[in-house]
Amino acid sequence: MEDWVTIRNLKRLNENFSNRQIGKLLHISKTTVKRALETDVCPQYQRKSSVNIEIEPFTAIIEEKLTVQKLIRSRVLSDIISKGYKGSKSAFYRYVSQNAVIEKRTFHPYQTSPGEQAQFDWSPYTLVINGELTRIYVFSYLLGFSRYRIYEASLSQSLSSTFDALENSIMETGGVPERIQTDNAGCFIINASRDNLTWNSRYLQLCGHYRIKPTRSLPGHPWSKGKVERPFNFLEEHFIKGNEFESFEEFCKRLKTFQEEVNNRVHHTTNQTPKYLFDRELESLGLLPAGRFVDIKEQVRKVSADCLVQFEGSRYSVPYLFATKEVWLKVSKGYRLQIYSSQNQLIAEHILSLVKKAVIINEEHYKNHNIERGNWDRLSQSFLRFFPDFEWFPEKLKAQKRINPNYHLTQILEIIKYYNFEDVKNTFSACLQYNVYSYTFIKGHLENHGRVETIEPIPIDKKILETIESVGIKRPLTDYKLIKYQ
Numbered sequence: 031m032e033d034w035v036t037i038r039n040l041k042r043l044n045e046n047f048s049n050r051q052i053g054k055l056l057h058i059s060k061t062t063v064k065r066a067l068e069t070d071v072c073p074q075y076q077r078k079s080s081v082n083i084e085i086e087p088f089t090a091i092i093e094e095k096l097t098v099q100k101l102i103r104s105r106v107l108s109d110i111i112s113k114g115y116k117g118s119k120s121a122f123y124r125y126v127s128q129n130a131v132i133e134k135r136t137f138h139p140y141q142t143s144p145g146e147q148a149q150f151d152w153s154p155y156t157l158v159i160n161g162e163l164t165r166i167y168v169f170s171y172l173l174g175f176s177r178y179r180i181y182e183a184s185l186s187q188s189l190s191s192t193f194d195a196l197e198n199s200i201m202e203t204g205g206v207p208e209r210i211q212t213d214n215a216g217c218f219i220i221n222a223s224r225d226n227l228t229w230n231s232r233y234l235q236l237c238g239h240y241r242i243k244p245t246r247s248l249p250g251h252p253w254s255k256g257k258v259e260r261p262f263n264f265l266e267e268h269f270i271k272g273n274e275f276e277s278f279e280e281f282c283k284r285l286k287t288f289q290e291e292v293n294n295r296v297h298h299t300t301n302q303t304p305k306y307l308f309d310r311e312l313e314s315l316g317l318l319p320a321g322r323f324v325d326i327k328e329q330v331r332k333v334s335a336d337c338l339v340q341f342e343g344s345r346y347s348v349p350y351l352f353a354t355k356e357v358w359l360k361v362s363k364g365y366r367l368q369i370y371s372s373q374n375q376l377i378a379e380h381i382l383s384l385v386k387k388a389v390i391i392n393e394e395h396y397k398n399h400n401i402e403r404g405n406w407d408r409l410s411q412s413f414l415r416f417f418p419d420f421e422w423f424p425e426k427l428k429a430q431k432r433i434n435p436n437y438h439l440t441q442i443l444e445i446i447k448y449y450n451f452e453d454v455k456n457t458f459s460a461c462l463q464y465n466v467y468s469y470t471f472i473k474g475h476l477e478n479h480g481r482v483e484t485i486e487p488i489p490i491d492k493k494i495l496e497t498i499e500s501v502g503i504k505r506p507l508t509d510y511k512l513i514k515y516q
Contacts (some may be wrong), residue, residue: 037063150196151170153168160275160277173304188329190359205315236323269288330359339357348369409440423461423467453476457476
């Protein structure tokens with residue numbers, strides 16, 4: 031290329047120079063000089079394309095499978111190997127990448143107008159909260175025009191938590207877009223096939239409440255929802271990694287601070303801050319409905335006799351009036367467990383436990399119950415007279431059986447009278463080992479591992495027996511009257 035430029039410059043500066051003279055100055059042939067002067071385009075080296083002799087018999091098959099059948103490359107490689115291909119994998123992939131005939135997967139960017147579309151998705155993360163590795167879920171709601179985003183966090187990805195995060199995001203933006211783009215998760219779509227698309231009826235009810243048209247991304251088309259998916263990587267790199275949090279509430283608070291920072295950062299596509307464009311887009315959003323979408327009947331549970339209800343590995347207390355009754359559970363704000371009665375009345379609310387198998391108790395739920403007014407103190411004192419070294423047992427029994435500890439301790443005091451004293455103490459130790467303090471467990475353990483003590487009858491003095499008059503039990507037949515029936 032440098033010779034081509036030099037040849038043309040020499041000829042321009044001195045038109046009397048012949049091709050031979052220029053060739054001698056540059057130590058090239060006059061034919062090369064002539065070719066350079068006749069060509070107005072700078073010559074470039076082009077390597078002749080060549081096909082590996084091993085792959086040449088399969089080129090037509092490869093192009094058909096990639097362009098017509100739309101098979102992935104690894105599948106095509108397996109097919110041609112089964113047909114006799116002996117070449118290397120690198121030769122195959124090199125041919126595929128260099129062959130211009132094969133169409134590459136591309137897409138046209140879709141720009142939305144103000145208020146037209148919102149995208150919603152979520153991603154799981156594992157981070158350190160209060161020194162414990164905790165699994166959390168971050169939901170992202172993004173307006174397509176302004177790129178203004180809302181982050182919501184939850185300890186659960188249930189249908190209730192997902193709908194609650196979506197609804198909170200819509201309420202925070204202060205308006206409703208024309209449609210919302212989601213993926214094919216089960217909480218949105220029951221059947222994701224192209225020919226028989228079936229939406230989740232609960233999701234359709236939510237969309238109908240806010241008058242939003244639901245749309246989805248087809249399977250295998252991640253770019254149609256890329257505006258909301260790409261920020262998750264940014265969130266992980268700039269907020270999640272390297273951070274620890276004292277509590278889940280602190281995480282949610284700092285997440286909102288990060289949300290504000292992102293919305294005030296210049297976006298590389300729009301060259302504007304999302305907050306600036308959001309102020310324009312807000313005018314195009316629809317009005318919010320008068321009330322929120324209320325559908326609390328997400329998960330039903332039956333309250334145990336000790337006024338506890340189980341949710342995701344932990345147990346939470348409810349007022350004692352609802353013991354043994356069915357209640358409805360809902361996760362609100364991502365970390366609050368709300369418990370509703372069958373009449374849709376909120377009866378209890380707890381912060382979700384970050385630790386599995388925890389027992390979360392609100393003492394107010396047991397206030398004024400008869401266990402506070404009964405004879406628990408008398409029963410405990412009776413127990414401690416026999417087992418002074420096991421003062422922890424009544425405390426743990428009452429903590430675990432809050433609704434009826436009197437019954438359990440009464441039955442325990444009754445059954446231990448019939449078993450060996452050492453075996454009874456071993457049974458109490460087993461209760462501590464298995465963290466079970468019920469009468470049923472103690473009874474079963476003693477029946478399997480305890481020795482029954484023989485109860486001797488109380489001796490009676492013979493002199494007392496002599497003073498007791500004998501009572502005759504024989505009667506003559508004349509004492510009985512004959513009753514005639516008509």
